[in-house]
Amino acid sequence: MAFDLAVLGAGPAGYAAALEAAAQGLSVALIEKAHLGGTCLNQGCIPTKLLLGGTAAVEELENQARARVATGEIHVDFAALQTKKDRLLAATRKAMRARLDAAKVAVFAGQGRFLSPNTLQVTSERETAEVAFTTCVIATGAKPASFPGLAPDGQAVLDSTRFLALTAMPKSLIVIGAGYIGLEMAQAAHRLGAAVTLVDALDRVAATEDPETSKVLHTAFKRLKWDIRLGVRVQSLVTENSRAVLTLESGDRLEADLALVAVGRTPLTEDLGLDAAGITPDPRGFIPTNEYLEAAPNILAVGDVNGRIQLAHAASHQAGYAARRAAGKETGPYAPGPIPSILYGSPEALRVGLTAAQARAVAQADGGEVTVSRAQLVANPIAQAYAATQGQVQVVWSNDKVVGISAVGRDVSRLAVAACMIVEEAWTPADLHRVIFPHPTLDESLHEALCAPRQDQ
């Protein structure tokens, strides 16, 4: 069978590429070896958010209890929550399938493998098919990474996929990795009753964020009585007597019912027959792409697999471009606007555009002047109402134009879209009163930060 476009992988990127290409009038084959929705829907963002949403009342009550406003007890039925999750994911996959069918996208279930720069072989348990294409979009995504001495063993040492499939939450959990994945899953585990130990080789949590964000997060997680070990190196993590046993290089030995290894994600480029397509992955396995997201003249790579940024919405945005390019509708290089990044849970963290450090690095090259303006959440009436006043909004300016916004605190993700628009439009002080921020909202902290004095530090 021959198609205008073949898409490898039906995660957020592949799904978006297929639908957009179909909307552009192309004939499309979508090849997926596992589930529609990919990691994000099935083993990533969505199940994690269902766990965090389902347990949010626990956190809300804890906050009000600390403020001596409320007492009580909440029991979340983890098995019921997981059942609900499975039901919702199945319904979403079904809806995706219906939309693909309606768009006349041909869905192939199986592993895709290049035979040539214009042909893929799709192999499933039942059959083998050949798919010829004019253009191909590779959107195979990534899988949990592991390192020697730090490998999930399927017993007491789990990766994020296994963790999200648990049907009972352990009483104690060691989380290796204080990035987004580790922090979100640790919070879900905490709310479901697990005592959390958090371990990272770096010296702060959420190390991709501004250090001020990391500090607020750290304080919040300490308040949950987590055992947080930063700047430490793991010697081994193994299952002993059905328990996870972690030995640090310092000699410290920690035990828990289970351990979760969340040390990043590695691209899924093995078994694709990339050689036959004339593509060579980089040493870490990512597919290098040019400014048009092209890995070869007629093959584009989008999403986690190209190593640019590992976020679902970034992936689907790249995918839309790739599909339109396949249809001849995009001729310029791929130039996304600001890409929001959110840590979920409580507090949340948000980053759009540059951090202060990134802006200073750019300015050192360009000779710009970087300033930062801030608003603390402590005086915000909504933060007060939710008894969650720790946190801040930080605006990064370069030559008096907004180039970045970072925030940390309860519910700061609500600032994301407005922050993207403000960074995209590169607001100057003249823009500050263009929009009326509703009162009272947490959003006013963004306005307050925009209007606050701009400081060198």
Next chain:
Amino acid sequence: MAFDLAVLGAGPAGYAAALEAAAQGLSVALIEKAHLGGTCLNQGCIPTKLLLGGTAAVEELENQARARVATGEIHVDFAALQTKKDRLLAATRKAMRARLDAAKVAVFAGQGRFLSPNTLQVTSERETAEVAFTTCVIATGAKPASFPGLAPDGQAVLDSTRFLALTAMPKSLIVIGAGYIGLEMAQAAHRLGAAVTLVDALDRVAATEDPETSKVLHTAFKRLKWDIRLGVRVQSLVTENSRAVLTLESGDRLEADLALVAVGRTPLTEDLGLDAAGITPDPRGFIPTNEYLEAAPNILAVGDVNGRIQLAHAASHQAGYAARRAAGKETGPYAPGPIPSILYGSPEALRVGLTAAQARAVAQADGGEVTVSRAQLVANPIAQAYAATQGQVQVVWSNDKVVGISAVGRDVSRLAVAACMIVEEAWTPADLHRVIFPHPTLDESLHEALCAPRQDQ
């Protein structure tokens, strides 16, 4: 004493006017007969949000319990919540006072009254002062309205001010008025254990909103087992044997521990000596203003008192303009961007710009084509995670430009600022992919609504 600017009333409008004028270099007198912060801080938006925030966990738990994910019980200590509220309000007033002092605004405690178009007399229990001014901004706000047969009596029939000062929540509450004030307070009462009866002469709740919004709200409040009586007329509401007794024109008689009358707010223009300033209020008591917010050549009226719109952020926005105009910095007419309007609680309702009906009325005059595009929350993963999938986002287009956005559902207020920017920028279909919406967020429903087919109905 003589000032460049005298400001009457220290609510959101007066406070903003005073600070902005001081920042512009004017000498400023701020006159307030009661508390800094006015109704919004002391008897309005803020205390209501503190009640709703302090009880939010109750609602979150109810949602998850309905989804059979969680069980439990939450007891909110209403007295403790009210104590916390009083403490926070006092701290906010103190911070406001400090900021006014730092800006060298002269604060007068007392009732202001015009002696002439350039002089005010300020009378307090302790003293009388005369304040001469070049320009005056009237920002005296509004107070709860009442009608014959429907008057708070200070016993079992309360206005919103008295309701917010309660130290114990009654077991049953009749709320007269299904507008924003009534609905928010009824929700707080519900979460604090009161059985709610909601009564309105209009035939739907939140009648200022799009009918589709009203419908979702109605369903949600019915689910809380409220006794909702719409399209009914009150014959009398009185205290009998310490209980509130409501008699409808139909003859129905309803009883409750207390009743709250929330039938709107009436401007505070009595006792201002407006005659002496050459100002005549309209028949409802509002101060008429021209396109420069002027009530007289050197006197501007802002906020609730001018009858334009009763929202704190609209008031302070007008106030900023008025202060800059007093400083000679604004020469054009007052032209605010879209003003967001939010109903708090759960579900929330949001309106920015025009409703479909308003847009059609404009189009009938102008000959434009009005269409509506929608997204339902049911498929949104965050709505699913919070077990609150009722609701929608609705985009109103006129000639393929966005002129309004309405939304209803849990947490839809988070769309407010982005919605304002989109309406202000009058997005066309070409703008739809300008901003990357983060995944997964409720915000994606706004993007989905923007991208959905535009329909005539």
